[in-house]
Amino acid sequence: MDPCIVDPEAFAQAGLPDARPAAAARTLLPGAVLLSRYACAQSEAIAALIDRIAAAAPFRHFETPLRGARMSAAMTNCGEWGWTADRRGYQYCARDPDTGRPWPAMPRAFSDLAEAAARAAGFEAFHPNVCLINRYAIGARMGMHQDKGEPDLRQPIVSVSLGCPVIFQLGGMTRSEPAQRVLLEHGDVFVFGGPSRLRYHGVLPLRAGADPLFGAQRINLTFRHAQ
Ligand SMILES: O=C(O)CCC(=O)C(=O)O
Numbered sequence: 001m002d003p004c005i006v007d008p009e010a011f012a013q014a015g016l017p018d019a020r021p022a023a024a025a026r027t028l029l030p031g032a033v034l035l036s037r038y039a040c041a042q043s044e045a046i047a048a049l050i051d052r053i054a055a056a057a058p059f060r061h062f063e064t065p066l067r068g069a070r071m072s073a074a075m076t077n078c079g080e081w082g083w084t085a086d087r088r089g090y091q092y093c094a095r096d097p098d099t100g101r102p103w104p105a106m107p108r109a110f111s112d113l114a115e116a117a118a119r120a121a122g123f124e125a126f127h128p129n130v131c132l133i134n135r136y137a138i139g140a141r142m143g144m145h146q147d148k149g150e151p152d153l154r155q156p157i158v159s160v161s162l163g164c165p166v167i168f169q170l171g172g173m174t175r176s177e178p179a180q181r182v183l184l185e186h187g188d189v190f191v192f193g194g195p196s197r198l199r200y201h202g203v204l205p206l207r208a209g210a211d212p213l214f215g216a217q218r219i220n221l222t223f224r225h226a227q
């Protein structure tokens with residue numbers, strides 16, 4: 001084996017932190033940048049913070065306007081605002097509709113990570129005030145959609161993947177344009193803004209697997225500036 005390539009299994013078995021160096025930023029399309037393994041070093045701290053957030057604002061499967069169907073990913077939020085869905089539509093709310101309480105504050109470690117990733121992808125001055133946390137069980141997916149509910153489209157979206165790998169679909173500005181498939185693995189951070197800010201995107205059903213830290217699921221943190 002090439003001595004520069006670290007076997008992730010060996011690290012997991014030895015119980016050592018994943019010390020693989022982050023690959024260079026890869027621009028997939030103008031404004032769409034993949035930072036491979038960028039969040040690996042923080043993943044245990046992030047997992048603990050997600051547990052605290054979910055204790056105050058539990059994961060739930062939002063109902064949608066599509067004849068009352070529920071999202072297949074379970075969701076919660078932290079930050080000043082939270083993304084929500086119900087039969088009437090999609091909206092940002094300052095309070096968790098299930099508990100009536102404000103969403104848990106966004107941990108500094110989260111906003112620091114998201115801002116640094118945005119800078120690494122070429123977006124200065126990103127100020128996330130929402131972190132939507134998506135939890136995918138095996139088989140859960142997210143259909144093609146645009147993130148267009150945020151008034152300031154100069155601010156990018158920063159998307160952190162943890163746990164089981166998934167195929168992300170990166171499409172065009174219309175639903176019918178063909179999408180490229182991108183493998184998102186544990187620790188990968190995908191940033192899309194500028195000319196890619198309104199690209200359609202989604203994830204294919206999560207395939208069976210087991211991550212050493214997150215088990216048979218995938219977590220996605222989607223940082224946005226809303227309102
Ligand atoms: O899970 C992902 O990678 C994408 C999530 C997403 O697009 C969203 O929450 O709007």
Ligand SMILES: [Mn+2]
Nearest residue numbers: 145146147201
């Ligand atoms: Mn999205």
